[in-house]
Amino acid sequence: MDKSFIQELFKANNITVGTNRQHLFDAFVNEEKNRLAVKLIMENKKLLMDTWQFKNRLADIQQQPVSIPNATAGKPYEVKLDFAQLNWNDFSYFHIEGLEESGLQYDPETKVIRGTPVKSGDFKLTLKYRINGEDEASAPNEKKVPLVINPNPKSLWKNMESDKNDPYWKEDNVAIYAPLGDRHLLAASKRGRSHANTGGFREDDFAFKHFTDTGWSVLVVSDGAGSARLSRAGSRIACNGIVEYFEQHFTPELRSTFDALIATHTAAPGDKTQKELTRFVYDNLGKAAFTIHKKLEEFAATAAAPVKDLHSTLIFVLLKKYESGYVIMSFGVGDCPIALINKDFSDIALLNRLDVGEFSGGTRFITMQEIFKSDTFATRFGFRLVPDFSYLMLMTDGIYDPKFEVEANLEKLTEWKALLEDLGGKNDDNVKVDLASHTTETANQLSAWMDFWSPGNHDDRTLMIIS
């Protein structure tokens, strides 16, 4: 060993040992002093190599990108550090500092960071570690790693008052109960968190009227577009406008024409009577819708604003009880559903086609001229004659987005059962709307129920229930 080392050393330095000097070389190799020198060189070489390997490893660890998933204040968090995947199996010691105030703890046994963060912010964590072979008494190495703790979204919402001096101001929350002939109306409309957060206005609206002398009821709901500057005015004009239209234009002559139509239809239903009824709905509800369109155009002109500033969806229903049953006529533009649930809760019918685009928020409004020209205009009307019903509901997307999520679910009876159970108190906040009792208190319960929490759904909410 020693001999070959010295031979290599000499060779590398062009020192040759002549054949006649072999004896002398052997003696040189065996000299105690020289053997010791070789041993020291070998040890130092190993030390150099080991030290380099160690430094190299530390540098690798320092440069290694380590990302710890973000946490959210108030939300339970549990993340396991996968030492094998991180290639940290050579760690003899590991600890995390910097979690102290966050509400999270690191458990060295399971290598898990867990807890429920109590505050948010950008935390700088210090990973303290030693790798195998390092002196246990030495100060551990350090690596800084960021940890983001998001604020709790619930805590971020502000509730700022809307400006009461605004010419188009409307109340942030309204709730009302009213008898509707032999049925009952319950309605609530509530400013969404997204508007409350910025001191914005409620853009939804509703209106209704029961004509005691004739037995007719008119029910209207409208959703002002979030992107339209004056849509709060648009939705109000649309709702009140529909009620006014039928106050003025649903004349005794028209009503008796209709009564006669229904009588004929009930006595001998057929294609002809069906067509005449459809025609009646198309003419009268169509005229009402177009009147609103015109009204909004006029309003835009006086307010010196483009009509698109008033973009609003519109659904409305005319309801009357006949001997043969309830007549329900409807019109709809936009993405607000009108749903009719039969007496024994075995069937649900959607009375209008929803205008839903391929992107969220893309819909059609009563302010758009093209809806009256389109081939689909005729499909916006509905006519039903039903012996009885359990619920008739009109709602804006602020309700249907969180409760039904997608259009297809609106046609599922189970989803409507779930909504009724939800209203009945089966919800996170245990808020119960006592639909069987018909009082103003019930309306307030409905309004309270509407505060339900649903991530990502913070639009205005409007729900009208006829039971």
Next chain:
Amino acid sequence: MRRLPVFFLLDTSGSMYGEPIQALNNALSGMVNTLRMDPQAMDSLWLSIITFDREVKELTPLVELANFQLPEITCPQSGPTHTGYALEFLHAKVNSEVRKGTPTQKGDWRPLLFLFTDGKPSDLQLYRKMIPLIKELNFATIVGCAAGKAADNGMLKELTDTVVHLDTADSATLKQFFKWVSDTIEQGNKSMGTTEQVTLPPPPNEVNLVI
């Protein structure tokens, strides 16, 4: 849950090397922190960061704000600006990742695109070929940002009507710009007509709207 997908296309060509890239990193970090304080953004915003120089890199695939971790953006010391290639990459990403509404799937809000550059496309032919294809994707808004003297406003104008010019790409200016970007993002999740553009908030002094 409705997502608002927001894509950032960031120029990391050689001219961004040094102070500008530092400023960009700082400004992005500021923007993300601002957005994290916005409950609406926390609930709906999804972000993607794509950089382009000679190569196009998807530094962060579309991820929700709550899980978003800002990557360190770096750039080579020299090299071309492959804006066209970046648009081509983006086109594929939008088609595969942005969800369209169907009766059984909630559609995303219309996506937003912010393109930040301090030069002009080196791959002009591809850039011009991609422009109509990008327009077809129906973004709720495309904001082109030209930073510094060498940035070509005209080129960006071919892509979008909304072009802003920053005189310099220093820290203070970029910070203002990205503050405005976050204000713009906050406009993105509202009901509107199917093809209307997002109404942009008024830009700060440092940000000049190119007419």
